[in-house]
Amino acid sequence: MQLHIVGGFLGSGKTTAIAAACKTLSSRKKTVGVITNDQGKYLVDTSFFDNQKISAVQVAGGCFSCNYDDLMEKTDRLSRTIQPDVIFAEAAGASADIVATVIKPLRDVWKDREISITLSVFADTRLFNQWISGDETPFSQKVMYLYGKQIEEAGLLILNKRDLLSPGRGRLALDDARGRYPRKNIRLQNSLDILQVDSWLDELEAMSNKPVDLLSLPIDYNWYAAGKAAxxxxxxxxxxxxxxxxxxxxxxxxxxxxxxxxxxxxxxxxxxxxxxxxxxxxxxxxxxxxxxxxxxxxxxxxxxxxxxxxxxxxxxxxxxxxxxxxxxxxxxxxxxxxxxxxxxxxxxxxxxxxxxxxxxxx
Ligand SMILES: Nc1nc2c(ncn2[C@@H]2O[C@H](COP(=O)(O)OP(=O)(O)OP(=O)(O)O)[C@@H](O)[C@H]2O)c(=O)[nH]1
Ligand SMILES: [Mg+2]
Structure with a gap:
């Protein structure tokens, strides 16, 4: 089974891309489930997946790392009930440090099970541009600290909503990102275009077959917590x-x-x-x-x-x-x-x- 964890800041396009990917996988006769995650419990995303007839369960009341047992329990429940080929787990938009607190511990407890885990991080290319150029953003430094940590730990970084920028500015963002993170897999994407989501799926498939090394972050939890609490x-x-x-x-x-x-x-x-x-x-x-x-x-x-x-x-x-x-x-x-x-x-x-x-x- 493949478990694709999808992180990235609030509103960056995670749910949109996951829903489109689920449609493609279903059309390829693959069984797919989704785990949503949030601090709260009345979740628009969970109703959205339900409305799309996509099997979804939720880990509510905190991020995956703080509700790690619940994440394992929900993964097992989906495995039992629908026997999925693929599960997407959408992390809450203000969570970071997923490699150290979720992926490595899961790889450790599941070392005898055939489950490959990937980490995609979505970023709205417009906010990413402001952040990487040091321009003013709509958020405080504390929030942007958390944002930067999300980007830093991405196994695959998706600069999303490319359609909202001119092609030149999109390419510039990609160059900047590759300059800052030369060892990272980075792609520009419009998640409203199913073909571009399909090509993200192809990358996930390749990463599942040949797992990339994910590095735990150095992270200051006081700053991270301050960013969340803002x-x-x-x-x-x-x-x-x-x-x-x-x-x-x-x-x-x-x-x-x-x-x-x-x-x-x-x-x-x-x-x-x-x-x-x-x-x-x-x-x-x-x-x-x-x-x-x-x-x-x-x-x-x-x-x-x-x-x-x-x-x-x-x-x-x-x-x-x-x-x-x-x-x-x-x-x-x-x-x-x-x-x-x-x-x-x-x-x-x-x-x-x-x-x-x-x-x-x-
Ligand atoms: N133009 C454009 N809009 C997009 C794209 N991807 C997502 N959106 C839009 O961005 C908005 C937020 O998308 P979501 O998929 O809900 O974002 P999210 O990351 O799941 O948000 P949270 O769960 O709140 O963190 C929606 O209006 C989507 O239609 C894209 O590639 N291009
Ligand atoms: Mg969402």
Whole structure:
């Protein structure tokens, strides 16, 4: 079996690439499962994989390294229930130090089992460019420390969303990355293009057959923890109830437009605001990441129904309760403007705690 761990910063495109890769593998008659991971427990990504009919289980309440036993348990459960050829494990977007705390310990306990493990790290090429050139980014130095550590430990670094840059700037990013990390496998990718995802899969296949040496990182856990704790985690659900069946899209568009405006107004570094929207029979995942002004609009289809349900996962560099206030206030205001009743439930707003890996192998 192949276990492909997919790391990388919030909103870099991990879920998108994994979902596309699962489709390709299924069409090749391979059985595939996914393990999602997050600090919270009400996860947009898990519902997204469920909606795509991809077998997914989640390791919730902390990163893989702190929930290492749960990761092994979920891998075994998937192995028993679907007997997969391939499992993708998507690490939470603010986790690093995966080689020392997850991959090496797993290779150690599974030394008698035929499981190959790879590590891909995704990076939005635009943020990567800012970081590698020393330009200002939407995030503080603490958060960018964690970001840099993710990049540093990648077995395969994917500079993703290449389609959002000119070909020249994309190539320049690739050259810069290769200059900084001459021994790393690095690729430029547009994960919305299935052929480019297929070629990532080919690389994963090759790496599974001939494992690359992964090096444990030197990492300052105080800085790493400070980077995590600078981020606010908000998971919550809203239900908007209209008087009769109507198109709920305008309400959703107004809500995210107003959130985007607030984020800019308060200069909030948005890692990823993701929503799973559902009205009638229509479901849609909508993402807003740093620097995305418009693309989320295309992700909201017409949604006819009397009720719009929204599962919200927001990760941003801000105070958790203020982030919660901001999201709720905007929801209340659009509900009023669109003459809907609004109810909120299952809310958790917090900062990720100090990472305490179960094992760490140098
Ligand atoms: N243009 C473009 N958009 C992309 C690409 N890959 C992903 N996206 C978009 O980026 C947004 C975030 O993608 P996700 O796959 O959810 O990102 P993620 O890394 O799983 O995010 P977290 O799980 O929150 O860490 C979505 O709107 C995707 O459609 C790409 O190659 N090009
Ligand atoms: Mg994801």
């Amino acid at each position: 981020l606010a985690w908000l998971d919550t659900s809203f239900e908007f109830q209209a008087e009769g069946t109507t198109d709920m899209r305008p309400l959703a568009v107004d809500w995210i437009t107003s959130l985007d405006r607030e984020f800019r107004l308060h200069s909030i570094g948005v890692g990823h605001l993701k929503l799973m929207l559902q009205a009638g029979k229509t479901e849609a995942k909508v993402s807003l990441t740093a620097g995305d002004a418009v693309s989320w609009r295309r992700q909201i289809p017409d949604m006819r129904g009397k009720t719009l349900r929204a599962l919200v996962n927001a990760r941003a560099e801000y105070d958790p309760s203020q982030l919660h206030d901001l999201v709720t206030k905007a929801a209340r205001s659009v509900a009023e403007n669109h003459q809907c009743q609004m109810e909120e439930k299952d809310t958790e707003a917090f900062r990720p705690g100090f990472p305490k890996p179960k094992r760490r192998m140098m």
